[in-house]
Amino acid sequence: MYALPVILLGRLHRYAIDARRKNRTWHYFAWSAVAALIATILFALGTAVVALFVYVKLWWLAGLVAGVLVLPIVGPTLVRHVLVRSARTGSLTTSAGRAVPARTRRRTASSPPPGR
Numbered sequence: 001m002y003a004l005p006v007i008l009l010g011r012l013h014r015y016a017i018d019a020r021r022k023n024r025t026w027h028y029f030a031w032s033a034v035a036a037l038i039a040t041i042l043f044a045l046g047t048a049v050v051a052l053f054v055y056v057k058l059w060w061l062a063g064l065v066a067g068v069l070v071l072p073i074v075g076p077t078l079v080r081h082v083l084v085r086s087a088r089t090g091s092l093t094t095s096a097g098r099a100v101p102a103r104t105r106r107r108t109a110s111s112p113p114p115g116r
Helices: 003-021 025-055 059-089
Strands: none
Touching: 003 025, 003 059, 025 059
């Protein structure tokens, strides 16, 4: 039941990004508004389910369900702002626990040249 709206949310987000890339401002705003509406409905549904579990004294299940329900909504933002930013600043660590500066990492064929 929860998977279909999450898939729909991802598809609408993709449509909004494609519209922005094609310089169609109104399409971008329309797809973004519909995606925000779906995300709001998902949030309300998830909050109601968690509140129900807390009400019937299944707080441990409420915590688990809250984590699972929030992850698809918060996940892309966390990836974009936490993981990508830490990769750009060079705060990635090796398996030995030492920090590897960004300028000493090897470039791959798909990575941009330095300075960009």
